[in-house]
Amino acid sequence: SVAAMESNLDALLADLPDNWGRWGEDDELGALNLLGSEEAYAGMEAAMKRGPKGIERFTLQTPMTGEAVDALVDEETDAPTRDTGDPMFPGRTPARRDNAADARTAEPYPGGMKFSDDRFVTEFFLHGTTHMDALGHGWYGNEVYNGRDEAVTAAPKEFDRPVPGCVDGEAGNVQETHGHSAVDVSPLADAGVAGRGVLLDVGRACGDDRGWLDLGAEVTLEDMKATAEAQGVELRERDVVLLRTGSIERVADPEAEWDPMNEPGLVFSEDLIRWVHDMEIPMIGADNVAVEKVTQTVGDHTFVLPLHGALLRDLGVSLNEILWLEELASQCADDGIYDFLLTSAPLHVERATGGPVNPVVLK
Numbered sequence: 001s002v003a004a005m006e007s008n009l010d011a012l013l014a015d016l017p018d019n020w021g022r023w024g025e026d027d028e029l030g031a032l033n034l035l036g037s038e039e040a041y042a043g044m045e046a047a048m049k050r051g052p053k054g055i056e057r058f059t060l061q062t063p064m065t066g067e068a069v070d071a072l073v074d075e076e077t078d079a080p081t082r083d084t085g086d087p088m089f090p091g092r093t094p095a096r097r098d099n100a101a102d103a104r105t106a107e108p109y110p111g112g113m114k115f116s117d118d119r120f121v122t123e124f125f126l127h128g129t130t131h132m133d134a135l136g137h138g139w140y141g142n143e144v145y146n147g148r149d150e151a152v153t154a155a156p157k158e159f160d161r162p163v164p165g166c167v168d169g170e171a172g173n174v175q176e177t178h179g180h181s182a183v184d185v186s187p188l189a190d191a192g193v194a195g196r197g198v199l200l201d202v203g204r205a206c207g208d209d210r211g212w213l214d215l216g217a218e219v220t221l222e223d224m225k226a227t228a229e230a231q232g233v234e235l236r237e238r239d240v241v242l243l244r245t246g247s248i249e250r251v252a253d254p255e256a257e258w259d260p261m262n263e264p265g266l267v268f269s270e271d272l273i274r275w276v277h278d279m280e281i282p283m284i285g286a287d288n289v290a291v292e293k294v295t296q297t298v299g300d301h302t303f304v305l306p307l308h309g310a311l312l313r314d315l316g317v318s319l320n321e322i323l324w325l326e327e328l329a330s331q332c333a334d335d336g337i338y339d340f341l342l343t344s345a346p347l348h349v350e351r352a353t354g355g356p357v358n359p360v361v362l363k
């Protein structure tokens, strides 16, 4: 039952650290509070390693196709194998775009300028592309991050800025709609992320010749440390850690097998949670849909997304999912430098559970 599952997670995480109250009772930013001037400076120092003529930029968003893409069909059985469209957690729907003002029919404005204009026309999930989770996005028991009552996830809050036309009680009033009254994505969007990022290319260290881990592979703290050692990079306090598994790269290859419920990913251990806490890691990102392996067995119990409980809810560590890491990883493998300046911020969507993001790396 759901109650039994909740109590399992309560028991599993009971003796592990949390960051509730650490940055005040009202805090909604969590471990991103740890990123200040010195952490940005550490990122900038890393970015300068390749010299004044060597700095390159990488953007880490997995491209949104925006197009309806037919499912791949098995030639013998005619059964759909998988959707070749945007990768995301099952149940979510991707952005589909159409051209509201088409270049073929564009009329010139006075003076001659013409425009084309795209729009999303389907139910695009804010977690349906590369995104950061709000700290209140996932929880167990009756409390979200920082001990806030879970009711905050179902009660509208005041907008951060006055919004003309959005007045309580009026027709079309968005104040009446659902949305987080706290611990939504806005604080992460306002703060942004800037720090020393470290890529742990576990795929290259432990995977096949493309640097892909097998579907279902478990990434442990030991794998992370062994990868850092093999890469010759020192993991430091307050680093933003990016894990490459190769999983999202599978989606771009129509021949490759991919299963969002059985991706390679990080797995729970007490040591991992204590390490993340002691190292004051502000954010973990990965090239898979949930950073962690979706279903995990610990002792006699099966858990779905337990690290969202231990990291997002208890430690307030931000999670950045569906990253595109291929080009960054390939440059890191070429020059042997695995640290860089990482900057990022999710879209500021009021009251939202998460926000799309296109992180920028300088290296």
Ligand code: UVW
Residues within 6 Å of the ligand: 089, 127, 133, 137, 138, 289, 290, 291, 305, 308, 319, 321, 354
């Ligand atoms: C789920 O909530 C399932 O996923 P994510 O945290 O990846 O958005």
